[in-house]
Amino acid sequence: MAESMQGLKRTHRCGELSAANVGETVTIMGWVQKNRNKGGLVFVDVRDRSGIIQVVCEEGKTDPAVLEKAASLRSEYVVAFVGEVAKRSGAVNDKIATGEIEIIPSELRILSESETPPFQIEENSKTKEELRLKYRYLDLRRPDLQRNLRMKSRVMTLTRQFFTEEGFLEIETPMLGKTTPEGARDYLVPSRIHPGSFYGLPQSPQLYKQLLMCSGMDRYIQIARCFRDEDLRADRQPEFTQIDMELSFVDVDDVIEVNERYLAKLFKEVLDVDVKLPIQRMTWQEAMDRFGSDKPDLRxxxxxxxxxxxxxxxxxxxxxxxxxxxxxxxxxxxxxxxxxxxxxxxxxxxxxxxxxxxxxxxxxxxxxxxxxxxxxxxxxxxxxxxxxxxxxxxxxxxxxxxxxxxxxxxxxxxxxxxxxxxxxxxxDKNEYRFVWITEFPLLEWSDEQNRYVAMHHPFTMPMEEDLKFIDSEPGKVRAKAYDIVLNGNEIGGGSVRIFQDDIQEKMFEVLGFTKEKAYEQFGFLLDAFKYGVPPHAGLAYGLDRLVMLMAKQDSIRDVIAFPKVKDASCLMTEAPTPADKKQLDELGLETVAEEEK
Structure with missing residues (x-):
């Protein structure tokens, strides 16, 4: 039967106690990791996000009611213990931070009981991922996943601190925006108030952050949620997080310099790893010739x-x-x-x-x-x-x-x-080899569309000395684009943006856009560019992938609290699900059953 917490206040998390607390009376709360009943001697391991501590109840030393209650505990019961911290009577456990001490309890309350979980809550679980994701709230009790999420939280905090000190403003951009057919597929959101019209969820805040530079914000940063309705790939999520930035009055070297200092600070503070600056640079051509990849692993x-x-x-x-x-x-x-x-x-x-x-x-x-x-x-x-x-x-x-x-x-x-x-x-996952890849091709030929498409996006600045090739040999034009690569993974990418009308018009022309089509899609940006636009450049990191590498994990799902699986569904909530007819009618939508093949 669950008991109340009334009158009790937690004094410490489990993993925060040490030999320095010996003799103190403390109150801890958490989940029962395991309970070992030796007959008259009960050992209870209590776990919270900070770690594990052992509680020892012994006949003759512990109140009989507490001993009896402790003997009844099962895995994942939520408990509160009041007791005195003592030196371990048995052997010291070197595997846990609290291995020198134990708690001798004077009070025990069972705050919540638990059914037998479908799998054991343990580090490096061998349970099938599908089952763990169905019960993700249980999976997240595992110490290794909790460590990953703590690291991600630390990375986000340090990111905000660093860029604030560098004069960046954190500004939110809209989730409900204009849908843009270029690039990956948008997630569409139907509008009830404007029947037949749709918003697009952002694939990135690209256009908004360029508008912020037009607005004179100078330096912008955002930890931004992004959405891409892409085809299935094992380690790709339909929603993900970017560390997104844009800077005014800068060129390639300025963006690289501030980001090298950011990475050095991040890796030193989180992992105590020294990143040697400046980070090596390599042109796209050299990377392809030497490694066959624009995200080369240099280990x-x-x-x-x-x-x-x-x-x-x-x-x-x-x-x-x-x-x-x-x-x-x-x-x-x-x-x-x-x-x-x-x-x-x-x-x-x-x-x-x-x-x-x-x-x-x-x-x-x-x-x-x-x-x-x-x-x-x-x-x-x-x-x-x-x-x-x-x-x-x-x-x-x-x-x-x-x-x-x-x-x-x-x-x-x-x-x-x-x-x-x-x-x-x-x-070697303990080795971190960074490299900047620069001078990407501006355009790549698409056999499917039978035209050149932008390798990054249509607002990427060509290298000035290559502009002469834009009509005769567009494939030869290099871009002022740069990716930061770590151990064979692209963790971030960006470019200097076009800010002159004539170059932007030429770029649209090469990409096969008529002036009308360019205005239809990007009119609000092109209009803004008529009113004095500063030279600007930006970069965005994939936060999940960066943390995955820092945490030495093999999948970004291990650093995301509630990830989707390969077909973009959530095994826990069963999303996406059909909408009911009333909602569809309000939106002026109907679903059509797919014809049987």
């Missing part, structure tokens, strides 16, 4: 080598065919993996096919000096020797090659080097 080598020139006259049609089509041949050297079984190489071949590659060619250099290769018969001995030399191959190495269009070669080998690093356990 290990295995860089790509372009061997197009070496093999351009060889007899292997796969290589020469790709080169004739304007592609390239590149390889990676998996040091010491020359004895990898053929079955494993076949698995790697299947892996790269997901990235558009037709296959993998390989040379396995055996320790005894012999060579196994999938294409040696098409090459002369001199050509093979030249290829091995170009790859820095030594006895015991495995050389893997892809030949195709540049994008396919980069994507497949870039993913392959990370996959091999995982298999060979080369990724």
């Amino acid at each position: 290990f080598g295995m860089e790509l080598t372009d061997v197009t020139e070496v093999v351009k006259d060889c007899g292997f049609g796969v290589f020469t065919g790709a080169i004739e089509q304007g592609g390239s041949v590149r390889g990676i050297n998996a040091k010491g993996q020359g004895s990898m079984p053929r079955k494993k190489i076949d698995k790697l071949t299947a892996f790269v096919k997901d990235y558009g590659a037709k296959g993998l060619a390989y040379i396995a250099l055996q320790e005894d000096g012999s060579v196994k290769s999938s294409f040696a018969k098409f090459m002369t001995e001199e050509q093979m020797d030249a290829l091995v030399k170009a790859m820095g191959g030594e006895a015991g190495d495995l050389l893997l090659f892809a030949a195709d269009k540049n994008k396919v070669v980069w994507d497949s080998l870039g993913a392959l080097r990370v996959e091999l690093a995982k298999q060979l356990e080369l990724l």
Whole structure:
């Protein structure tokens, strides 16, 4: 039977007590982690978000009523104990912060009883994620998840403090905005007052923060909720949080400089990790050529080598065919993996096919000096020797090659080097390797839309020296865009924005927008730009991904209190659910049953 808290006041959280409190009378409240009844001796572990403490009830020393009640406790009962802090009578428990002490109780109240939970509340639970997410309120009692959320709260607090001291204003932007068809898909919100019209939930506060710069706010920061109705991906959430900022009268270096100091402060205060400044910078082109990725993981080598020139006259049609089509041949050297079984190489071949590659060619250099290769018969001995030399191959190495269009070669080998690093356990979660990727292409060609699309968004400033190519060779124009990458994850990205009318009009023209269409979508921004707009630039971090890496987790779901699953549904609340007919009628909406396929 649940009892009242009346007259009791908690004096300490469980994990806050230490040997310094020995002899004090304290009141703790929390959940029963476990209860061990040794007959006349009852040990109760009480847990709250700060940690665990042991309470010891012993016949002859503890009030019989308290002892009897303690013996009846079960896991996840909510209890309050009043008692004296004492040195442990038994062995010290080094695994918990309160391992030197225990509480000898004088009073126990059962504040709430609990049914048997569907899984045990314990660190690093092996229970299936689907079951844990259905009972997320129980899952969140786990100390490891609570630590993650405490870290996230700390990151948000430090973020606000740092940017406030740097002269940024925290300003909220609307959740209900104009829907914009460019970019990812919006979540639509129907308007009851304007039947047939819809708001769009923000994919980012991009246009509003640029308007704030037009308003003279100078420096803006927001921890902003964002929404994207994107296709399913394992570790992507339909709603997420950005650390969003915009600055006036700045260029690339100014944005990078303030953010480097921010990251250094964050990692020092939260993890006691020293971030070496300035952070390394690398152009997009260099990152693609060396790592096959614009978010390179620098914790290990295995860089790509372009061997197009070496093999351009060889007899292997796969290589020469790709080169004739304007592609390239590149390889990676998996040091010491020359004895990898053929079955494993076949698995790697299947892996790269997901990235558009037709296959993998390989040379396995055996320790005894012999060579196994999938294409040696098409090459002369001199050509093979030249290829091995170009790859820095030594006895015991495995050389893997892809030949195709540049994008396919980069994507497949870039993913392959990370996959091999995982298999060979080369990724150290305690190492934090930052790199800025700069000078992205302004535009990328979309086969689907048969036109150039903005690689970032239509308001990104081209590099001034490349403007001359905008009509003749748009693909050559580089952007004043920059991403901050950590251990192979893009944690933030931004750009200098266009603030001159003529460049913005030219950008819309290249993207295939008529003036009317540009005004229809972005008229309020273009109008604002007629009234004196400062040069401005910004950046946004994915807060969840940043905290995930800081907390050494593998999924952003482990740093979000109530995440959705892969199909964007919530297993706990069962959202989304159909709306009732009355609500739909008020909104002038009706749902149409999908035809059976």
